[in-house]
Structures are given as C-alpha cells and as structure tokens.
Amino acid sequence: MAQPPPSAHTVYTPLPLTTDDSQPNALYNAPPSPHGSSFHVPTQDQDGLPYTDDMGIPMGAAQPRFLGRALYDDGGAPSMRSSIASSHNPYSHDRSSAYTTDSTYNLNAAPAPISRGFTESSYRDEPGFFVGEQPVRRRDEKGSAYGSTTKSRRRPIIIGVGILVLLLAVVGVALALTVFKSKIGSSGSSPSSGSSGSAPGSTASGTPAGKIAIVTGTDGSKVIADDGSTFTYSNPYGGTWYWDENDPFNNGARAQSWTPALNETFRYGVDKIRGVNIGGWLVTEPFIVPALYQNVQATTTTVTVIDEWTLIQAGGSAALEEHYKTFITEQDFMQIAAAGLNYVRIPIGFWAIEVLDGENFLPKTSWTYLLKAIQWARKYGLRINLDLHALPGSQNGWNHSGRLGSFNVLYGPMGLVNAQRSLDYIRIIAEFISQPEYRDVVTMFGVTNEPQGNQIGIDNLSSYYLQAYNNVRLASGIGEGKGPFISFHDGFLGLGKWDGFLPNADRASMDLHPYLCFSTQSTAPISTYGTRPCDSWGGQFNSTMKNFGFVVAGEFSNAVTDCGLYVNGVGQGVRYEGTYTSDGPWPKLGNCASDWLDYPNWDAATKKAYMTFALASMDALQNFFFWTWKVGNSTAGKVEAPHWSYQLGLENGxxxxxxxxxxxxxxxxxxxxxxxxxxxTGGAGAGNFDPAVTNALAWPPAAISTPGGSFPINILPTLTPTGAVVTLPPPTFTSVSGQPAATASLNVGNGWANPGDTAGMMKPIAGCKYLDPWIGPVQPPAPLCDNARRQLPFGKASTTDAAPAATITAPP
Structure with missing residues (x-):
C-alpha cells in the first residue's frame, strides 16, 4: 500500500470518557483511520556505509532487544526483558570541541495542577470520605466561604425561609462539587504552601468571598484541565482530586479510598504498589508509538528510523515534541487512578538534563513534560517511580536507551567516562526530586534501567550502584521521608545474586522485569498460561523480600509470544514466525496476525483467559508496574501490539x-x-554500612571490562569534578486564563535539595584522549591518558545552551 503523506505530527486516537453512569470509568476508542503503510530501509547511511550485516543487525551492534544472553539461564525459568535501541554513525575517535555542562535553563512549564483532598487512612471499598452522604462542613469553613451568618433579631418568616432556601441551594451546590477551600491535606512532610497569595476575604484561587472556587472533587465532579478544557472526574473507588493554582504543592489528593493520600505514609511491604509504566512517552519506542516512527520515516530515504537517535537525525524534532504534547495528557493520569492503580513509573533519558555536541537527542524538552507529569500525578493522588531509562553511551545497546548498537557504560574504552556522566545525572535528578515540594510525589528513583550486568560484571555494577546510592542520599539525607526509595535493576543477573547486597541501605529496592515472551515460543493457547506466573515468579519475589529487602516488578506484560509490530525492533522480525534476525534459527510456528493479534475478534473465553493471566501475574509479583499504560496506533489506524497496553485491556475487558x-x-x-x-523503610539503623562492605565496593572500580579482557582505569579516559553544576528548573504556574497565578510568595524550589552538596560536575582532563561515547566494542589504544596526548575533549554542551566552554584543568 502507498505510504500516507508525511504529517507534521502524529495524531493519536483519542480516548475520551463515556458519560454512561452505569460504567463511570469506561473508555472507548475513536473510529480507526484506514491507512496502510510501507517501510523503506536503505542499505547505506549518509556516508555510504552499510547499515546492517548479513543478519540484518547494525554493524558492531550488540544483540537487539530481548535476546537470550541478557535473560535468565537457570534451567527454564522465564526470561527477563531485554530491549532495543539505534546507531549508524561512523566512529569518531576524537572531537575538537570542549566538553562542558554549563547551561542556562529558560524553560517554562504549563500550569501545574495541585492535589489536595480528603484523607481517610482506613481500608474501604466504598467511596472513602463520601460514604452515602455529603460531608458536614465546619462552621468556620462556611463562614469563610459564604460570609457572615449573624442572625437578625427580627426574623420575618418569609425572609427567613427565603434565606434558608438560598443557603441550602448554595451549600448543596458546593457539597455536590466538593469545591470548597479547606486546609486539609497540609500535614506530612510536603509544604501545603501556607502562602497562597490570595487577598483577604478570597478563596485560594483568588475568587471573591461568597463565590465558589473549583479546587477539589470526587466521582462525577467537573475537572478543569491545565489546558482549560473540562471533563468529568470518573473514579468509583473513592479517589479525590485537588487543584488550586495558588496552592500547587498541597498533597492531600488520594488515588483511591484504600491508598494513602500523598500527605500520608505509604507503608512499603504493607501497602501494595499497583502501578503502570508510562512507556514510549518521554523515551520513545517504535512498538509503543509506531505511527511516530512511520511518519518520520516517510519523510526521508537517507536514514533508517529505528530509535530516538535516528528519529532526530531524520529531522523528527518537531514530530517528537508534538508527540510529547499529545500522547499522554492529564486525562491519562485521571484514568490511571480510576483504574485502581496508585503508582506510575515514568522513564526519562539523560537528554532531559543536557545534550553534548554530536549527540542526536532533543535537549531538555522532555523535562518540561515531566514537570507536567508531576503536576498531574499530584492532582490525582498518584506516586511516581522516576526511571533513568537511557544513559550516555547506552547501558544496554537497545533502542529504548536512545540508540541501537553497542553499550558503553561500565564497558569498553569509554565505559568509565560514561558512568561518571551518568552518576552526575543521577545526582542532579536526586537533588531535584528530594526537595520538599516534590519528594512526596516522586517517591521512587530507578537509577539505571536494564544495564548489561553479565558483561559489566556484578562487582563493577555493585560499585556503581553504591556510588549512585551515595549520590541520592547526599541529596536527600538518611531517614524516613527524606528522599526516594532507590531502585536497582538486577542487571539480568537474577535476584539471587543480590541477596545481602548493601545491608542496612536506607530505602533500597530491587527491580526485576519478568517476561515470558522472549524465550521459547509456543502455539499453546493463552488458556494454558493461567498458573505460569504463580509457579515461576512468586517464589523469587518472596525469597528476595526475605534475603535482600523490598523488590518490585518494574515491568511485565500480557504477552506470551513476541508477536506485535516492532516489538523486537524495526525490521527485526519475530521469533514466532521464524523471521527474527538474530539469536536463531527460530522455527516458524504460525501467523501472528491471526493467532495472537486479532483482538477485536477475541471471544469471551479468550478475554477471560487473558484476565486470568493478568491476575496471576499481579498476585505473584505483589508490587508491580505493568508495561505499559498505552500503545499508540500505527499508520494503519490500529494498535498492533495489544498485549502491551493496559488501557486497551480495560477498554476490551x-x-x-x-x-x-x-x-x-x-x-x-x-x-x-x-x-x-x-x-x-528508613527506620532505625538505616544507612549504617559495614565499612568492609563499602570499602570492597569503592568507586571507581580498579578496572573496566572490555571485549577480550579488562583494562586498568589508570590507562582509560576519565573525568574530574571541576565543572559548574547543572540544576533542573522548577515549573512555572499560570492560571487557566493564561494570566500569572497569584503565587508571588510561593517557593517552587531551586532544583538543589542539599546546599552542602558542592562538588563540581565531571569535566575532561587535559592530556586525555576521548573517544566517541558510542565507540562500541573496540580495543582502546593504550595509553589514552598521558601528558604527551594533549587533545581537546570529545564534546561540549549543546550550542543551544549558549554557555562558554569549560576551562581545561591541568592533569593531576
């Protein structure tokens, strides 16, 4: 079929809420667009070099996503997720510009919603605070909202009845909407603002006394979104939203009646994390947003668009930002709470902080949308697990690390430099989210997603994790409520390898990504998978809870085969059909389209079988994040990877x-x-490490693994902490009308929680030769660092920063 004409942006199928009162949180799809698609893959890049080898893999690339070498190999246990990414530029062995992280941020976020509502700590199935009747207003609240209630000594019956009727009507409206200004939700560690900027006699949003300001509500109430649109809050589980533009850091909102409000303590190990990933949004993946990739590909014949690097290389910056604006909106966060979920895991890339010359990523833009996500999560009572999904040089070589190809963090000649940069970015993020304005919303921090632990080695990965832990705790402090849970991915080494890691670590957790679909393929129907999660995963998670501590399944899905458009990557094929381009041969078992992907024609029994599989997965994993909330349409106008979309599963049962x-x-x-x-959980003894443990894992490690052996760090390029520190900008708030909100005295934070954290950012050292961060598995020339090699660093801060280059520091 002919390729549809190029589009300036990707239009995603809208998913508005139904107004059917019998199904208050049902969703439906808009009619699909009947577009076909075709895909042209050139054989050479812009320099005339071949893109792939005879197996269809980029030259020098690591095995693509979900390969066996990155999976468990323990006698048949289900495989863990691996993923895919992209790179086809020739290697650059040195650069002539200076590396600097100095930057100036002038980014303005859109209005930040606020969450505040009624608190109720008991476990209840009914709608929480509002059980069968409206709450009784306190007299001082009524007086503040409606003015004086002083009685006249002469109370004519007619006037009295009139006033009574009027008061009842006004109170009835106010209670029906639950839109009164109430100083609830102000307890806890986060500020309730306390400085709303309202004039005397006004409500929090500046409304004159006697008027009603819409700032909170429960099921059926009207919500004004930050873009000025309105929709109905549909949450049958006792959730409460809260938004007051002049009180944007109040944390009283509650996702459901059984979930602690944001200003209450979430009891890890007691309260369950029932979460969903917001994948494919701020770090894109072709199988989650296929139309974005297909539309950009249609504009070029010189670049094969297979990851975010090549998306930008092909001129897709405008399309990417339009994707940020439209793929996930405020209503998605409301719908997530309405689905009974209480957490979101949000992947971000290092380019949210900075981009160096030569790195094909859209700099800093995604940060403005993460600030929106924090606003929306706060408004609907959701907690965030912020996941650093993509590191410079790539930590796994897969497309969701930003670039498909080799991995270069803690591995290869640039492995130390890329790890040093990554630790700086971890520190910068930790300083921001540890501020009191944000720490009760962003309560978990995944410091590195899916590193290649088998090649890095557990000792070096452990050393890196300890330094990441120290960076986060330096920002937040030790003790309950002083910073996020720190999440460590198992690196595909298996949970058992981490038993006893960092005893007494303050709020540390393990992250596992269990999947069944990327190892042995089968034609067995979904009805035969009902107990597989229970048999395979439950024991692993219980053992880790006992022998390490808190463990969370950061990703899992409903897929039992690798069927689905681009699930293994653009042009990679699928194992089930015998077309996968690596790690084979794979026999052809059937046809994905008819056997697994025709979800509009699934009968009731098939849907029930998928439901059983999903429930078994949730019960076995106990604390989890489904991957992912939403899968967008392809240019054919339909979802072509249905097993990965939580939202689609809700819509279709x-x-x-x-x-x-x-x-x-x-x-x-x-x-x-x-x-x-x-x-x-941050209590007694938290952070009291045995010196023998920390000394054994001291950073940096003595050597870095490379193909064919390891090299001492004293002959590899390294950085030194002499640069100016980058800080992340806070949000700015405007009213729905577009006018500045009355928040002149509001403290939005300065991006840096601990003023005592004064070390500089890592910068190049004169005399060191720096290779391309994505150089791949090559043998490094030795030595790379000596006084005879006085060469400029490999890059500098993006020219969009308009910042001077860093001064070269003399070698020690």
Whole structure:
C-alpha cells in the first residue's frame, strides 16, 4: 500500500470518557483511520556505509532487544526483558570541541495542577470520605466561604425561609462539587504552601468571598484541565482530586479510598504498589508509538528510523515534541487512578538534563513534560517511580536507551567516562526530586534501567550502584521521608545474586522485569498460561523480600509470544514466525496476525483467559508496574501490539477494573507475609554500612571490562569534578486564563535539595584522549591518558545552551 503523506505530527486516537453512569470509568476508542503503510530501509547511511550485516543487525551492534544472553539461564525459568535501541554513525575517535555542562535553563512549564483532598487512612471499598452522604462542613469553613451568618433579631418568616432556601441551594451546590477551600491535606512532610497569595476575604484561587472556587472533587465532579478544557472526574473507588493554582504543592489528593493520600505514609511491604509504566512517552519506542516512527520515516530515504537517535537525525524534532504534547495528557493520569492503580513509573533519558555536541537527542524538552507529569500525578493522588531509562553511551545497546548498537557504560574504552556522566545525572535528578515540594510525589528513583550486568560484571555494577546510592542520599539525607526509595535493576543477573547486597541501605529496592515472551515460543493457547506466573515468579519475589529487602516488578506484560509490530525492533522480525534476525534459527510456528493479534475478534473465553493471566501475574509479583499504560496506533489506524497496553485491556475487558481482585489468584501460597526490616523503610539503623562492605565496593572500580579482557582505569579516559553544576528548573504556574497565578510568595524550589552538596560536575582532563561515547566494542589504544596526548575533549554542551566552554584543568 502507498505510504500516507508525511504529517507534521502524529495524531493519536483519542480516548475520551463515556458519560454512561452505569460504567463511570469506561473508555472507548475513536473510529480507526484506514491507512496502510510501507517501510523503506536503505542499505547505506549518509556516508555510504552499510547499515546492517548479513543478519540484518547494525554493524558492531550488540544483540537487539530481548535476546537470550541478557535473560535468565537457570534451567527454564522465564526470561527477563531485554530491549532495543539505534546507531549508524561512523566512529569518531576524537572531537575538537570542549566538553562542558554549563547551561542556562529558560524553560517554562504549563500550569501545574495541585492535589489536595480528603484523607481517610482506613481500608474501604466504598467511596472513602463520601460514604452515602455529603460531608458536614465546619462552621468556620462556611463562614469563610459564604460570609457572615449573624442572625437578625427580627426574623420575618418569609425572609427567613427565603434565606434558608438560598443557603441550602448554595451549600448543596458546593457539597455536590466538593469545591470548597479547606486546609486539609497540609500535614506530612510536603509544604501545603501556607502562602497562597490570595487577598483577604478570597478563596485560594483568588475568587471573591461568597463565590465558589473549583479546587477539589470526587466521582462525577467537573475537572478543569491545565489546558482549560473540562471533563468529568470518573473514579468509583473513592479517589479525590485537588487543584488550586495558588496552592500547587498541597498533597492531600488520594488515588483511591484504600491508598494513602500523598500527605500520608505509604507503608512499603504493607501497602501494595499497583502501578503502570508510562512507556514510549518521554523515551520513545517504535512498538509503543509506531505511527511516530512511520511518519518520520516517510519523510526521508537517507536514514533508517529505528530509535530516538535516528528519529532526530531524520529531522523528527518537531514530530517528537508534538508527540510529547499529545500522547499522554492529564486525562491519562485521571484514568490511571480510576483504574485502581496508585503508582506510575515514568522513564526519562539523560537528554532531559543536557545534550553534548554530536549527540542526536532533543535537549531538555522532555523535562518540561515531566514537570507536567508531576503536576498531574499530584492532582490525582498518584506516586511516581522516576526511571533513568537511557544513559550516555547506552547501558544496554537497545533502542529504548536512545540508540541501537553497542553499550558503553561500565564497558569498553569509554565505559568509565560514561558512568561518571551518568552518576552526575543521577545526582542532579536526586537533588531535584528530594526537595520538599516534590519528594512526596516522586517517591521512587530507578537509577539505571536494564544495564548489561553479565558483561559489566556484578562487582563493577555493585560499585556503581553504591556510588549512585551515595549520590541520592547526599541529596536527600538518611531517614524516613527524606528522599526516594532507590531502585536497582538486577542487571539480568537474577535476584539471587543480590541477596545481602548493601545491608542496612536506607530505602533500597530491587527491580526485576519478568517476561515470558522472549524465550521459547509456543502455539499453546493463552488458556494454558493461567498458573505460569504463580509457579515461576512468586517464589523469587518472596525469597528476595526475605534475603535482600523490598523488590518490585518494574515491568511485565500480557504477552506470551513476541508477536506485535516492532516489538523486537524495526525490521527485526519475530521469533514466532521464524523471521527474527538474530539469536536463531527460530522455527516458524504460525501467523501472528491471526493467532495472537486479532483482538477485536477475541471471544469471551479468550478475554477471560487473558484476565486470568493478568491476575496471576499481579498476585505473584505483589508490587508491580505493568508495561505499559498505552500503545499508540500505527499508520494503519490500529494498535498492533495489544498485549502491551493496559488501557486497551480495560477498554476490551481483559484487564481487571480493580487490580485488588488479583489477591489470592495464586491460591494464597506465594504472597510475602513478613515485614521489612526498619532500615529497609528508613527506620532505625538505616544507612549504617559495614565499612568492609563499602570499602570492597569503592568507586571507581580498579578496572573496566572490555571485549577480550579488562583494562586498568589508570590507562582509560576519565573525568574530574571541576565543572559548574547543572540544576533542573522548577515549573512555572499560570492560571487557566493564561494570566500569572497569584503565587508571588510561593517557593517552587531551586532544583538543589542539599546546599552542602558542592562538588563540581565531571569535566575532561587535559592530556586525555576521548573517544566517541558510542565507540562500541573496540580495543582502546593504550595509553589514552598521558601528558604527551594533549587533545581537546570529545564534546561540549549543546550550542543551544549558549554557555562558554569549560576551562581545561591541568592533569593531576
């Protein structure tokens, strides 16, 4: 079929809420667009070099996403997720410009929503605070909202009745909308503002006394979105939203009646994390947003668009920002809370902070949208697990690291430099999210997604993790409520390898990504998979909870085969059909389209089987994040990877409306029944490390692994902490009308939680030769650092920073 004409942006199928009162949080699809698609893959890049080898893999590339070498190999245990990324530029062995991280941020975020609402700590299935009747207003609240209620001594019956009727009507409207200004939700560690900027006699949003300001609501209430649009808040589980433009850091909103409000303590190990990833948004993946990639590909014949690097290389910057604006909106966050979920995991790339010359990423733009996500999460009572998904040089070589090809963090000749840069970015993010304005919303921090632990080695990965832990705790401090849970991915080494890692670590958790679909393929129907998660995963998670501490499944899905458009990557084929271009040969078992992907024609039994599989996964994993919330349409106008979309499952009846219904699906034989140690939740003893442990894992490691052996760090390029520190900008707030909100005295934070953290950022050293950060698995020339090699660094801060180059520091 002919390729549709190029589009300036990708239009995603809208998913508005139905107004059917019988199904208050049902969703529906807009009619699909009947577009076909074709895909042209050139054989050479812009320099005339071949893109792929005879197996269809980029020259010098690591195996693409989900390969066996990155999976468990323990006698048949289900495989863990690996992923895919992209690179086809010739290697650059040196650059002539100076590396600098000095930058100036002048980014303005859109209006920041606020979440504040009624608090109720007890576990209830009914709609929380509003149970069968409206709440009773306090007299001082009524007086503030409606003015004096002083009674006249002469109370004529007619006037009295009139006033009473009028008051009842006004109070009824106010209570029906639950839109009064109430100083609830102000307890806890986050500020409630306390300085709203309102004039005397006004409500929080500047409304004159006697008027009603819409600042909070429950199921059925009207919401004004930050873009000025309106929709109905549809949450049957007792959730409460809150937004007051002049009180943007109040944390009283509650996702559901059974989930602690943001200003209440979330009891890890007791309260369950029932979460969903917002994948494909701020770090794109072709299978999640296929139309974005297809539309940009249609504009070029010189670049094969297979990852974010080549997307920008092909001129897709405008399309990418339009994607940021449209793929995920405020309504998605409302719908997530309405689906009974209480957490979101949001992947971001290092380019949210800075981009150096030669790095094909859109600099800093995604940060403005992450600030929106924090606003929306706060408004609807959702907590955030912020995941650093992509590091400079790539930590795994897959497309969701930003660039498909080799991996160069803690591996290869640039492995140390890329790790040093990554640790700086971890520190910068930790300083921002540890500020009191944000720490009760962004409560978990995944410091590195899916590093290649088998090649890096567990000792070096452990050393890097300890330094990342130290950077986060330096920003936030030790103790409950002083910073995020720190999440460490297992590096595909297996949970058992991490038993006893960092005993007494303050709020540290393991992150595992269990999948069934990327190892052995099968034609067995989905109805045969009902107990697989219980049998395979429950024991692993219980053992880790006992022997390490808190563990979360950061990713899992409903897929049991690798069928789906671009699931393995653009042009990579699928194992199930025998067309996968690596790690084979794979026999052809059937046809994905008819066997697994025709979800509009799934019968009730098939949907029930998928529901059973989803419930078993949730029960076995206990604390989880489904991958992913939404999968966008292809240019054919349909979702072509249905097993990966939580939202699509809700719409079509194969995902649970209430994830609590998963409890007991595994027969109550696997759930963890112990309690976490006090240090695991920030209590007594947290952070008190044995010096022998920390000394053994001192950073940096003595050597870095490379193909064919390892090299001492004293002959590899390294950086020194002499640069100016980059800080992330806070949001700016405007009213719905577009006028500045009355927040002149509001403290939005300065991006740096700990003023005592004064070390500089890592900068190049004179006399060192710096290779391309994505150089790949090559043998480094030795030595790379000596006084005879006085050469300029490999890059500098993006020219969009308009910042001077860093001064070269003399070698030690």
């Amino acid at each position: 194969w995902m649970p409306r209430d994830p609590r219904s998963a409890a007991g699906q595994c027969g109550n034989t696997s759930p963890f029944v112990g309690t976490l140690s006090s240090w695991q």
